Amino acid sequence: xxxxxxxxxxxxxxxxxxxxxxxxxxxxxxxxxxxxxxxxxxxxxxxxxxxxxxxxxxxxxxxxxxxxxxxxxxxxxxxxxxxxxxxxxxxxxxxxxxxxxxxxxxxxxxxxxxxxxxxxxxxxxxxxxxxxxxxxxxxxxxxxxxxxxxxxxxxxxxxxxxxxxxxxxxxxxxxxxxxxxxxxxxxxxxxxxxxxxxxxxxxxxxxxxxxxxxxxxxxxxxxxxxxxxxxxxxxxxxxxxxxxxxxxxxxxxxxxxxxxxxxxxxxxxxxxxxxxxxxxxxxxxxxxxxxxxxxxxxxxxxxxxxxxxxxxxxxxxxxxxxxxxxxxxxxxxxxxxxxxxxxxxxxxxxxxxxxxxxxxxxxxxxxxxxxxxxxxxxxxxxxxxxxxxxxxxxxxxxxxxxxxxxxxxxxxxxxxxxxxxxxxxxxxxxxxxxxxxxxxxxxxxxxxxxxxxxxxxxxxxxxxxxxxxxxxxxxxxxxxxxxxxxxxxxxx
Amino acid sequence: xxxxxxxxxxxxxxxxxxxxxxxxxxxxxxxxxxxxxxxxxxxxxxxxxxxxxxxxxxxxxxxxxxxxxxxxxxxxxxxxxxxxxxxxxxxxxxxxxxxxxxxxxxxxxxxxxxxxxxxxxxxxxxxxxxxxxxxxxxxxxxxxxxxxxxxxxxxxxxxxxxxxxxxxxxxxxxxxxxxxxxxxxxxxxxxxxxxxxxxxxxxxxxxxxxxxxxxxxxxxxxxxxxxxxxxxxxxxxxxxxxxxxxxxxxxxxxxxxxxxxxxxxxxxxxxxxxxxxxxxxxxxxxxxxxxxxxxxxxxxxxxxxxxxxxxxxxxxxxxxxxxxxxxxxxxxxxxxxxxxxxxxxxxxxxxxxxxxxxxxxxxxxxxxxxxxxxxxxxxxxxxxxxxxxxxxxxxxxxxxxxxxxxxxxxxxxxxxxxxxxxxxxxxxxxxxxxxxxxxxxxxxxxxxxxxxxxxxxxxxxxxxxxxxxxxxxxxxxxxxxxxxxxxxxxxx
Numbered sequence: 015x016x017x018x019x020x021x022x023x024x025x026x027x028x029x030x031x032x033x034x035x036x037x038x039x040x041x042x043x044x045x046x047x048x049x050x051x052x053x054x055x056x057x058x059x060x061x062x063x064x065x066x067x068x069x070x071x072x073x074x075x076x077x078x079x080x081x082x083x084x085x086x087x088x089x090x091x092x093x094x095x096x097x098x099x100x101x102x103x104x105x106x107x108x109x110x111x112x113x114x115x116x117x118x119x120x121x122x123x124x125x126x127x128x129x130x131x132x133x134x135x136x137x138x139x140x141x142x143x144x145x146x147x148x149x150x151x152x153x154x155x156x157x158x159x160x161x162x163x164x165x166x167x168x169x170x171x172x173x174x175x176x177x178x179x180x181x182x183x184x185x186x187x188x189x190x191x192x193x194x195x196x197x198x199x200x201x202x203x204x205x206x207x208x209x210x211x212x213x214x215x216x217x218x219x220x221x222x223x224x225x226x227x228x229x230x231x232x233x234x235x236x237x238x239x240x241x242x243x244x245x246x247x248x249x250x251x252x253x254x255x256x257x258x259x260x261x262x263x264x265x266x267x268x269x270x271x272x273x274x275x276x277x278x279x280x281x282x283x284x285x286x287x288x289x290x291x292x293x294x295x296x297x298x299x300x301x302x303x304x305x306x307x308x309x310x311x312x313x314x315x316x317x318x319x320x321x322x323x324x325x326x327x328x329x330x331x332x333x334x335x336x337x338x339x340x341x342x343x344x345x346x347x348x349x350x351x352x353x354x355x356x357x358x359x360x361x362x363x364x365x366x367x368x369x370x371x372x373x374x375x376x377x378x379x380x381x382x383x384x385x386x387x388x389x390x391x392x393x394x395x396x397x398x399x400x401x402x403x404x405x406x407x408x409x410x411x412x413x414x415x416x417x418x419x420x421x422x423x424x425x426x427x428x429x430x431x432x433x434x435x436x437x438x439x440x441x442x443x444x445x446x447x448x449x450x451x452x453x454x455x456x457x458x459x460x461x462x463x464x465x466x467x468x469x470x471x472x473x474x475x476x477x478x479x480x481x482x483x484x485x486x487x488x489x490x491x492x493x494x495x496x497x498x499x500x501x502x503x504x505x506x
Numbered sequence: 507x508x509x510x511x512x513x514x515x516x517x518x519x520x521x522x523x524x525x526x527x528x529x530x531x532x533x534x535x536x537x538x539x540x541x542x543x544x545x546x547x548x549x550x551x552x553x554x555x556x557x558x559x560x561x562x563x564x565x566x567x568x569x570x571x572x573x574x575x576x577x578x579x580x581x582x583x584x585x586x587x588x589x590x591x592x593x594x595x596x597x598x599x600x601x602x603x604x605x606x607x608x609x610x611x612x613x614x615x616x617x618x619x620x621x622x623x624x625x626x627x628x629x630x631x632x633x634x635x636x637x638x639x640x641x642x643x644x645x646x647x648x649x650x651x652x653x654x655x656x657x658x659x660x661x662x663x664x665x666x667x668x669x670x671x672x673x674x675x676x677x678x679x680x681x682x683x684x685x686x687x688x689x690x691x692x693x694x695x696x697x698x699x700x701x702x703x704x705x706x707x708x709x710x711x712x713x714x715x716x717x718x719x720x721x722x723x724x725x726x727x728x729x730x731x732x733x734x735x736x737x738x739x740x741x742x743x744x745x746x747x748x749x750x751x752x753x754x755x756x757x758x759x760x761x762x763x764x765x766x767x768x769x770x771x772x773x774x775x776x777x778x779x780x781x782x783x784x785x786x787x788x789x790x791x792x793x794x795x796x797x798x799x800x801x802x803x804x805x806x807x808x809x810x811x812x813x814x815x816x817x818x819x820x821x822x823x824x825x826x827x828x829x830x831x832x833x834x835x836x837x838x839x840x841x842x843x844x845x846x847x848x849x850x851x852x853x854x855x856x857x858x859x860x861x862x863x864x865x866x867x868x869x870x871x872x873x874x875x876x877x878x879x880x881x882x883x884x885x886x887x888x889x890x891x892x893x894x895x896x897x898x899x900x901x902x903x904x905x906x907x908x909x910x911x912x913x914x915x916x917x918x919x920x921x922x923x924x925x926x927x928x929x930x931x932x933x934x935x936x937x938x939x940x941x942x943x944x945x946x947x948x949x950x951x952x953x954x955x956x957x958x959x960x961x962x963x964x965x966x967x968x969x970x971x972x973x974x975x976x977x978x979x980x981x982x983x984x985x986x987x988x989x990x991x992x993x994x995x996x997x998x
Binding site: 041043044045048049050051052053056057076077078079080081082083085086087090096100101102103104105106107108109110111112113118119120122131132133134141144145148154160164165167169181183356 | 533535536537540541542543544545548549551552568569570571572573574575576577578579580581582588592593594595596597598599600601602603604605610611612614623624625626633636637640646652656657659661673675848
């Protein structure tokens, strides 16, 4: 390998940390819990943004931008919301520094204290609903379908690159509706868009479901989510969509005049995915050689590595590669010719494997003579000699095949590891091995808490797929009657 | 008018404020100095971002993301930098709130005080150069060409929507180079990209030049800029590109091994444009009826307003409009059919004029019969009856014509208002009327300060166009010898 990465079997967690850093995706910064997203990592995030943004716009949403800061008093207006966020927020108290009167450097100017402290947004429901109040007068002003791409800050004590950082990037949709029905439909529509995106672009199967009351977003009436399974069998919540009822409308007094001229409170949703998806992407598909990127999100889909001894060989091979590059470009396939002259081909192979580039082309002098190239696929680590003729078409088809294959592998793994469990003994035994355990639950928060205390497992979701889950049974923990199975897992 | 806007002649400043709010671009938020960018305004910003991002990538730059927070001690490392930013920054001192022990609401938890305060980035040179330190070992690691799209905060005391806000959105490029020459070339390349963007997309002529030492970015060796002229004759600095020399490399000890293995300090540039460009766009082209958007940045290029009395008329006209819409769509022209049934056509006309939509199509029952439409252009407020046949081609050509016409008008206005002035009496008389005064200056900061004190005018730039500016003369204020003219103006 170009750079040493711990194997998954040895230490999955270490493998992940290694990969993020060594594949040049991100690194820790000098600021506790805040990460630097490096160009290669950011290029993947941009591809995610591009597709999601398109999907949002196709469903009628517009982007807007709301302030980074939230007045402290706003947070308190929705009781559960403040409960959920007050303990982990960055607080701005002053607006000026001054020269240190007692030595070098600068200190906070005590005379520049803010009248009211400002919170760096952990999420924007409060500032947005305070704004919507002025935008909404009548039913004609509804629905409002806004999305915001932004940074948010939650002061997490234990952070991990992409998975849990103090600052992260995300999008947050905030919609306002005239009816409960319409807001509920929006909540479902958006969780379905997230699921589509996860499946079709990230090649990552997900389970769509509702959170239990205990795991809901602070201030939501219902939280829907997509849950993905990582290769260690742990769950990763990859996106959430909240039906907020009239909670924020009531907290910020947002009413509209209906068609009969009567004032009613507005109904709300909010929904978001974040740079956490980068963590999911890495953990869902990576192997011991590095990242495995689905072609649809790979910043470089094809890398070309020349193999040569003399300058003449190099220039002939590079000429051929530029020809291939043109044919790839005309098909919208992204590529890179790795013409660095100070590194051996084997080193380059390892580096591009580490970075997860889906397809590699190598050409040596004999390949050039024979009109062939060596074509390798990252997902299966296989290679074959193929004709230069028709190469771009072959690669276009191969990229599709890789995209599908990565999904199929993840789906097979996931399905193998969703297991129906009906006894508490089996639950305790299996949960430590990872996977989603499909079990009956008595529906009480108390039982949920007990199970978490004893096993660290939480209810990841109550799946919407009733065909699979709805059946009569007995709670795995208390034996009380239950009408449907839910999914338990240990999560990120 | 659909919504009352003060005329430019009456009060230009009020006209601007009205327009921003009434055209639904942005509004003040509940947080002092922070704005809400509304969907229509954000859609224009997105178009700007899209073009700039493409131009950056075409010239080899990649996007990345660096932390929102900067440790207080970092700011102090570059002496001039901290001088420039310490007095206007938001300071995070705590990381937790708690329930108010003395009443309702939440208060800052005194036990959650940060060891070192964090500054919300006013610009990112310090955190980025602290990061680059670990990325750069040898000449092979250079150049680094990163850009970041981000929010920044500068605690301005007097704010105006888009022009001067506490929080604003921008991009900041930060590059690292092996040689002084290369960094200087990068500085120039980027200011030229900004100028191209201003001219070709914003339809806004700019003067490219260098800032005087006094007006330089805090920490730069040289600051280049583009200066645009607003309709009141004031200058607006629309973008800056800084040659930072080795200042930040020295402050953060960033060295690279050159080809001979010797350690040298790295050379730097940084460059940025912000949501301030939105202010420039509005003020450069708007008229008393509202915004005038250049077609290349208009979220809606063509609006269609049906004129009807009966439901049948409406449905026939809308059918025709959908047909036209398809032909526009196939040419990549954006459109909106305004089918609201509760507003009169005249009201709609005014509203879309206010919003600056470049082209309007109106169709009434008689137009439908005669196979024509009424086609209006926003820039000239003229209309004509034209055949439905070949309409999309005609509109495509018209959009180009409007784009060019808007630029030509702004250019003619700008050129009329760049005036050579050679006596102090004339300077004082003319400067209050607006415009750029091209004058000789003795090159001293003292003279610059005096002129500012007496007239509020500053040196906007020392233009790079030597053909126009290089000539011998005498300083307008002191009479001392001068080798070139510089541009003075009162600025936003």
